[in-house]
Amino acid sequence: MPVKTKITAASIKELKTEDKRINDTEITGFHALISPKKLITYYLYYRIHGKQANYRLGIHGHITAAQARDLAKSKIAEVTQGVDVHAVKKKERIKTKESKLSTLQHFLDEKYFPWLLSRNPKTAEKTKKAFQSAFSKFMDFQLSTITAWEVEKWRNKRLANGIKPATTNRQINLIKGCLSRAVEWEVIDSHDLQKVKAQTVDNAKVRYLSKDEESRLRESLAKLDIKHLTTIVILAINTGMRKGEILSLQWNDINLENKVLTVDFQNAKSGNTRHIPLNKQAFNVLSDWQKISGNIGYVFKDNKQQRILDFRYNWAALLEDANITDFRFHDLRHHFASKLVMASVDLNTVRELLGHSDLKMTLRYAHLAPEHKAAAVNLIG
Structure with a gap:
């Protein structure tokens, strides 16, 4: 049987599961329900606009009986002014849920x-x-x-x-x-x-190897004799491929017979497949590497036949041995492009080999090699 008494800390403490509920004797509609597991929840029952609603005030333990009473008084005042507090709470709950779904x-x-x-x-x-x-x-x-x-x-x-x-x-x-x-x-x-406008960036500053630096790099490659590193570096110098593109290469991407390498669209930054002809150095280094690694699966695998994901320590050791500073692996791509430009290759061809989606990125190489500019102006001096 429901208990009818003022809801206080004392009356809540005496509430038994068989009582099921306690109805407050001072605030109409204010009551508490007790579950078979002794969970007590405070509610406010009210009628508005011909509808009836049961507004949950809170769970005992999260709020006290006194706090529930104060909240009941507050909500009754809102109902008296024509506010359907249960409907408002429902809208807020939906709004909160929707807000979580639109983060x-x-x-x-x-x-x-x-x-x-x-x-x-x-x-x-x-x-x-x-x-x-x-x-x-x-x-x-x-x-x-x-x-x-x-x-x-x-x-x-x-x-x-x-x-x-x-x-x-x-x-x-x-x-x-x-x-x-x-x-x-x-x-x-x-x-x-x-x-939000892009920050101005000087793309003209491109790091590439001097002739002496390239010579020292090649000497250190031969000295260290790390086979996979040698293949990767020589391939980068002669194709301009990105590190991720090189490490994603599979043997079925390479046609040694026709001397052409394919960068699959899934591995290309631009999302476009491109085909790179293999010059003599690239062809020879890949042919030698194939004899060591086999011609199945990824081109660059470790001793456990797992794809190589990085080689930062070997790369750092190579630069240290060659006494080359302020140079990243990605700069080999710039080095490849600079050598093409200095060899008078047109920029659109350079763009296609690098896999740039438009000519803007390639234009950074147009000014390279000051000695070539000097030679050009001296033609009319």
């Missing part, structure tokens, strides 16, 4: 990453890591609240922490592309990240 994290996980994965799995994985690394601050943001101002503040902090402008430019392009998809898929109405 950047949810959009990435449920829509954007699966879409990228269907287009290019490797690009999707790289993009996912880039978002996790760069945009952890925004993961709980509503998509609509990721504004140009928020991104500007984020960028200023990144630049102050030593992140290079070129890096922040790439990262901002990532989130711009993501929000543009959200607009296209009608998840949000619009975004204003087009207001």
